[in-house]
Amino acid sequence: MNLSRTGYWGLLTASAALATFTIAYAQQSPAPPSTAPAPRGASSYAPVDIKEPFATTLARMKAAQPEIQKRQADLLAERYDLANRPATGVTMSRGKAVQEGARAKLAAGVTWDQLAGMTPTEIRDRNLFPKGFYPLPHPNHAEGGMVFPKFEIEEIKKQEARDLTRFDLEFDLPDQFLPEFPPPIYLTTRPDLGDVSQGKLLTIDNYYELFNGILNPKQIEGLRLLLTPFPQQQFNQTEDRRSEKASRGVACFDCHANGHTNGATHLVGDIRPQEFRHRIDTPPLRGVNIQRLFGSQRALKTVEDFTEFEQRAAYFDGDPVIATKKGVNVLARGSQVHFMGEFQALLDFPPAPKLNVLGKLDPAKASAAELRGQDIFFGKGQCGTCHVAPFYTDNLMHNLQAERFYKPVMINGRYASADGPIKTFPLRGIKESPPYLHDGRLLTLEDTVEFFNLVLGTKLTAQEKQDLVLFLRTL
Known part of the structure; x- marks a missing residue:
């Protein structure tokens, strides 16, 4: 893979240096000075004016995909015991088994x-x-971006005919280590109803029938917006997308499935250069009403700040320049952001x-x-x-x-x-x-x-x- 063409933020290492990094990790020793990452990247910005034809990018990255996925799979196998070993009699709310035992491997x-x-x-x-x-790297850290578990991709494709498949890589962690799917939905305002999901994945196709008569009109509109796909860095209509066909984009609840999480991953948008960016495990939105900080490390102060920030910056790796090119969704703070925040504040923890x-x-x-x-x-x-x-x-x-x-x-x-x-x-x-x-x-x-x-x-x-x-x- 030609990282200088596909990696955002001007990665500074050549292929020889990357080989050295791989050896350094295998030995678990500090990277020698000649291969240590530069403290400053070549640029803070993603490339906007792409010169390579999309067909060429598609072919090149598809060809590189097997080796990239093997590298990540080898890393996971080296680190963890990935066996499907459920705990006896312990399940999540809808019956998925909980895995037991420390899975991180120790030195001999x-x-x-x-x-x-x-x-x-x-x-x-x-x-x-x-x-x-x-720290756990992204499935392809040099490239980054949102990556969805296969079960989420298949259900969204079935319900909405929208494809969240990336042509350059797939999700890395085995399903047994991810939340149950689809997860239940509990509301702070209607605890008497229990799980209101009816066992379905909430989408733009079914939200109205599930919630009409339970939510007020503002909350229903907020939920609609949380389920509406908008352009995102890897899923959009431009030639530097990572979906084979032009995409309508990604919805908030594509990662926060049913207001919870499906384990989808991404990279933080607020660190440069690329090799210093942290992988994100999508956190649940359950219990938003009692939280006062949002974002694992950004410390945003309100859920409204978080909602607005996500679609204006995090969706585009923190780069408003590339966001403009790909079609940023600028939400109205006094209405849309408020409506979305109000619905999120209704999501409750499961019964204990x-x-x-x-x-x-x-x-x-x-x-x-x-x-x-x-x-x-x-x-x-x-x-x-x-x-x-x-x-x-x-x-x-x-x-x-x-x-x-x-x-x-x-x-x-x-x-x-x-x-x-x-x-x-x-x-x-x-x-x-x-x-x-x-x-x-x-x-x-x-x-x-x-x-x-x-x-x-x-x-x-x-x-x-x-x-x-x-x-x-x-x-």
Whole structure:
């Protein structure tokens, strides 16, 4: 693949340097000075005046696709145990099995307990930080852009005859590590109705029949807009799109399926150059009404800010110049943005029957192990320091400084160094929205417990970790 023609933001490395990066990652050693990414990109802007004919781009990128996908598949296999191994008797709201067990692979001869007993410096110097805990690159980091799971693509094509397939790559994580599809919809205004989705994926074709008589007219209009496709960086009518046919675009709920998430991925739009951009795991919109920060690292202050920002900037990788070319959807702040925000604020967390009104376990309903897990959560595990009941967020940003544990390294075009501050996501309904952390690098709740046990230095025992996972499943 000719990255200088297809990668946005003027990637500075030539093919020889990329080969060196791949070797550097395989050895998990810091990239040598000659291949370290430049601190400044050649340009902050995407190329606008494309000289290569679309047919040539299409043929070239289709030919490169198998090798790009193999590279990402090899990375995932090296990092994780990807087996379909569901937990006994644990499902999401509509019955999809929850995967169990820590899936990040350890270095040969090292146990989780041994690792937790080491200092960050020792782990870094001995190169023992689990590869599954490093930042996760995009399926093709040099190219970036929205990538959708196959089940979402097929359902949208069936209902709307709109194709979200990219000709240059496919989604990378196996379906068993993604949320159930389609997810249920719970409303803060009508908890008596339970799941109002009727088992359907909400689209422009069915939203009116599902919600007429339940929502007010503003909310119905907001929902219509959230389901309406608008041009996006990879899905539009221009010659630098990544859909084979000219596309009507992408809708907000193409990623936030039924106001939740389907695990679709993207890259943040607010970092340059390309190799420093972070992968995004689409977060749920459930519980928007209790949140005060939006965007995993952008710290936008209202859901209206987030809604407007997404379509004017994030849809186009943070580049308003290319947005103008491709057809930016400029929403009216006083009406459309407000209507969309009002609907999003109705999306509720799934029921948690074992919790009381303060968000803690009811001793009459919880098991002894779950109660022990709650004690660990608010005590030794330090989880409750940031994830405060009843919704299990403090609405703040925190810097975990995971870079203490590893040396900077290039991983499939992603320069793994510091993540910076990350929003405290609510943990209500957490078992329904794998994978975890802002970039989806943690595949299971067990991985998440091991990650924070290491990063926070809490030194939990095996039993304490197990109890903590059981508690998290009740939220």
